Amino acid sequence: MKLDMELVRDILLWIEENQVTPRAEIDDIPIAGKTDVEIGYHVALLCQAGFLDASLEEVTGTDGEDYLIYTVRTIWMTGHDLLDNLRSKSALDEAVALAASAGKGGLISVYKALQDSAVAAMIAYAAARIRGT
Numbered sequence: 001m002k003l004d005m006e007l008v009r010d011i012l013l014w015i016e017e018n019q020v021t022p023r024a025e026i027d028d029i030p031i032a033g034k035t036d037v038e039i040g041y042h043v044a045l046l047c048q049a050g051f052l053d054a055s056l057e058e059v060t061g062t063d064g065e066d067y068l069i070y071t072v073r074t075i076w077m078t079g080h081d082l083l084d085n086l087r088s089k090s091a092l093d094e095a096v097a098l099a100a101s102a103g104k105g106g107l108i109s110v111y112k113a114l115q116d117s118a119v120a121a122m123i124a125y126a127a128a129r130i131r132g133t
Helices: 005-018 036-048 077-086 089-113 118-131
Strands: 052-060 066-075
Touching (some): 036 052, 066 077
Antiparallel strands (some): 052 066
8 A cells, every 4th residue: 555645644634633632532534535444554654653642453354354443542743743744735745746756765865855854754664664674
């Protein structure tokens, strides 16, 4: 599955707007046009990259398929920083364009160029996944 920075932004925005109390548990994030699998995958990426505090559990459904169950507790400060960087459409477009144009080997150089921003953390995570580390 590909990293979808627009979905990352939409998830963080949804949590920010709908979390009524600190540490309130959220186990369903409805994003129009996105499947539960896509949303769960991106919640897992955000959690693994240190942007969200969430629990993740892989379960097998009655249909024999594996599903990711998530419970989001809060957005960490780094997640708020990432959201601030992705909030504007132009910043999001720039992050998507940089990630798309970099290719496998170029993600590291893009990360180095952006190392002071929260977007760099997502690009670094994507690069590590491409490298298989």
